[in-house]
Amino acid sequence: MRRALTQEIQNLIDRGRDRQLRLAVTGLSRAGKTAFLTSLVNQLRHAGIDARLDLLKAAREERLLGAQRVSQPDLGIPRFPFDEAMHSLATTPPRWPEPTRGISELRLTLRYRTRRAHGLLGDTATLTLDLIDYPGEWLLDLPLLEHDFLSWSEAQLKAMGPERQRYAHDWQSAMSALTPQDVVDESRLAALAERYAASLSDAREAGFSHLQPGRFLLPGDLQGAPVLQFFPLPGVQESDRATLEALPSTSLYQTLARRFRYYQQHVVKPFYREHFRRFDRQIVLVDVLGALNAGPERFEDLSLALSTLMRSFDYGKRSLINRLFAPRIDRLAIAATKADHVTPDQHANLVALLEALLAEPIKDLRYADVPVRALSLAAIRATQAREIEDDGRRQPVLRGHGLDDQPLLIYPGDVPPTLPPRDFWQRQGFTFTGFRPPASDGASALPHIRMDAALEWLLGDKLR
Ligand SMILES: Nc1nc2c(ncn2[C@@H]2O[C@H](COP(=O)(O)OP(=O)(O)O)[C@@H](O)[C@H]2O)c(=O)[nH]1
Ligand SMILES: [Mg+2]
Incomplete structure (x- = not known):
């Protein structure tokens, strides 16, 4: 009896906890945070309508009923400029959203149907999702405390x-x-x-x-x-x-x-005290392709910056962060962004390279028992994968429009699956061209690559 009661109370507490999730998005400048959050909100708003979210289980099972924006709890923090971003994307020709330069926040409520045994649908439930965008540069300051x-x-x-x-x-x-x-x-x-x-x-x-x-x-x-x-x-x-x-x-x-x-x-x-410590989950965005395009010293430097940045997630017992702030992030995603800049056959290499770049921090996180997943994604897919025949050989290519709105058809090159050896930089044929965003009427779901996989990892378990 007593046991049953404590179990019941525990369930209640769990459900209470499940009703709210603070999800933070970070990454260095230009990593793709604004694009990611804009797409995330857009996809959830279009769940069950025209968003392609097959990798998000609740959407695949048609249990995700929709999402609404509600006013945010922290009145002192700027609002994430979602409407402004959607507006830039819907202009002709479409433009990428303006860069943002600090912390911002947006609150969504998601309605979904719970799942019962034997695949039966249960009651409707609500998850309050707080989304926070903040500069990864701020995390580079943690070691300064030592x-x-x-x-x-x-x-x-x-x-x-x-x-x-x-x-x-x-x-x-x-x-x-x-x-x-x-x-x-x-x-x-x-x-x-x-x-x-x-x-x-x-x-x-x-x-x-x-x-x-x-x-x-x-x-x-x-x-x-x-x-x-x-x-x-x-x-x-x-x-x-x-x-x-x-x-x-x-x-x-x-x-x-x-x-x-x-x-x-x-x-x-x-x-750390007022924001970081209150995040439940975190996604770190990394522009691996941009760094690959910028040459060896920059690539090396990104690697250093990332290992510094990741120290904020190192919850090892003797870690600085643990001694000072005891955060509660229970799940972490690390994503290589702008995957639409390479052909789909290179996506596996892109993830492998990201994992190589973060090998040490990932090891520490696993040791500290923080679940972490690496993936590649494009928040807003600006290209289409095609194939051409070249001397009788099939060659994957990308089609899109340059930032000057001119049509482009290119093969950007191969992504190395490991940290590039010295000679990679000499013989490297990697064309990282900027693409303008895809044409959008502002009323449909944005095209993406694996946003649904990111969503499944970051909040899928809260929609059960
Ligand atoms: N092709 C492509 N480009 C992207 C994508 N996300 C971001 N970008 C590019 O990267 C730039 C910086 O992205 P933004 O989201 O503003 O980065 P932030 O500084 O981290 O917020 C954008 O202006 C785009 O040019 C994407 O999914 N696909
Ligand atoms: Mg931004």
Whole structure:
């Protein structure tokens, strides 16, 4: 009796929990977050009408009744611009949605029929789905919590490779006239910080990913605030610690160190405490193909950035994240986006390459018992797979329209299934052309590749 009762209570609690899910979408800039969320909302809104969602079990079994947008719970967070995105896609010629630059949120309610034994349909139930889009760059800041200003400065300057150094040149020559004991006024500091931030965005533009502090690239609402006005100090060393720490509070060193601590306490930590810790599930989007197209140093850099980013999901007992925030994400997806940029015969390689790129973090996650799945997808499929005959041989190709609206028919090349060896970059024939989005009337479901597989993994079990 007692047992039955506790079981019943447990069921109630479970159902209560199942009625709500906070699903977060992240990835570095241009990874495809906006496209993904736009498509996700669009697909769910069209479930049971014209969306192709065969890999989502509840849709295949015709139990998913529909989705509605309702007002979001956190009034302080910007709304995800879904209508604006759909509007761009429905213009002639269609345009990709404008980039977004911070955190945003949208709430959906899904209605579905539960499943009973013997395939019978049960009652209707509702799942409240909170969708959150936030920049992956913010996660690059987690390791910054392990440093103090001195060790961070050292680490940052050491991490700059020769190519990357080029973009910091301007800032470094401005710094060369300064010493840690100088007393520096506010406006000079602001100018130097601006140059440092510019060096990060230039490196970002040039295809680098592993850049810190993450908020300098995507400041959100902190644009221009003094908390973002610091930078590493070139030339300081651990062996000078005592001398540096004895400097007066007006010195350059102490001023920067104070701002660094403030950034840790008031920017990095609150994001984890107020947002990250509350996510139930997470999908990390990765533009593997873009990096492959950008050459070896950028590809290497993406790999570094991803292993840093993934540390936020490492729940190992002694991990930093666990000590600080004890998050509750119970399921993770990692997706290579823009799969419509390669022919379907290359999709398996794309997933294999993604897994190779994330081999270490995936191992750690499995060890920490966090279920994780890697897949490839196209949130909004901009091409069609075709075949042509070339000298009697069949050749798969892609058809689409370039960003200039001109029709294109191309074979983009092979995706290596493992981390590319050195000589890959020399003999590489990989054409990564931008495609404009497919023509859309704004009223039908968007074409996609494996959005349904992503949905099944991320929320299928909540629609049982
Ligand atoms: N062909 C194709 N391009 C995509 C897809 N998703 C994103 N893109 C491209 O990648 C760019 C950046 O995507 P966006 O969603 O804005 O990235 P975000 O910065 O992570 O939000 C878009 O402007 C498109 O050019 C996709 O599914 N297919
Ligand atoms: Mg975006």
